[in-house]
Amino acid sequence: MKKTILYLFALVTFFACQTNSQTEEKSTAVGHEGWLEGTSEEKFEEVAHQLGGFSRTMVEVSYRYSELYWSGMDENWGYAEHQVEHIIEAMEDGLKRRPERAESAESFMKESIPAIEALIKKEDKEEFLKGFRALTSGCNACHAKEGESYIMIAEPEIRTSPVRF
Template sequence: MKKYLVILGSLILTLSCQQKSEEKSSSVGYQGWLKGTSEEKFEEVAHQLGGFSRTMVEVGYRYSELYWAAMDENWGYADHQIEHIIEALEDGLKRRPERMESAESFMKETLPYMEDLIKQEDQETFLKGFQTLTSACNACHSKEGESDIMIQIPLNRTSPVRF
């Protein structure tokens, strides 16, 4: 019995020392930019990921690329963009779950509808659906009290990707 108490005591001491060493401040990343305790590092990483506004930057870029992919009839690239729009929104909604209610129909109806249109590989049909996508974007913004953010069909390409 005494042997087990010594082993248990050693284990507790070891775990306690490990926990204290984890609480020490340290630096990681390129040139040690990420500093602090484990908790402080996680907080900084969460801050770097940002909220939903960073999600919208990516979605906006991919929305534009989706449009131009269809104009080029590059359906593989269009499919790539819709997949990444979905992924970006899913990630953003993990960080800001309070936005899910506004995004629900967009995620469950609008984006699958666009995926189906892309599979048809018909530019005219796609363009009608793209108007629906644009309206759904604006409806979601309105639900979130962001009705001053009005999405419109892109006028200019910003990416060098061409088909």
């Protein structure tokens, strides 16, 4: 996912440098087999569409959330820290694209995330599990603030990743 975003960012940067607002712009196709077509403005719009809104953010956060849970169950604290870093990164990127979600996410980002980070540093599985349940409550509170309380998050029951400690 990050490689795709970096690739799209590079394309956007390239197009920004190529745009000359004083002349008529020639439409050229770029990307693998020319999938990205149109004027620079049309290409920017398509890149923005490809990056998506907050739903794509939630796909990544969901994956990281599950990996965080299993890393705690395995007591793989380095991997747990890694997952929290990526949850933060995904949320920050998503909030750039959808700043109207920032108010709902504020408590999660400023309270829930630092709390789980502190518990990971303690390297205590039982304390982590309590904190993870609080993190889950933070997820659900954010969803409720967005009027999406029908999206209820629960502890993962099935491990889908091959990563093991």
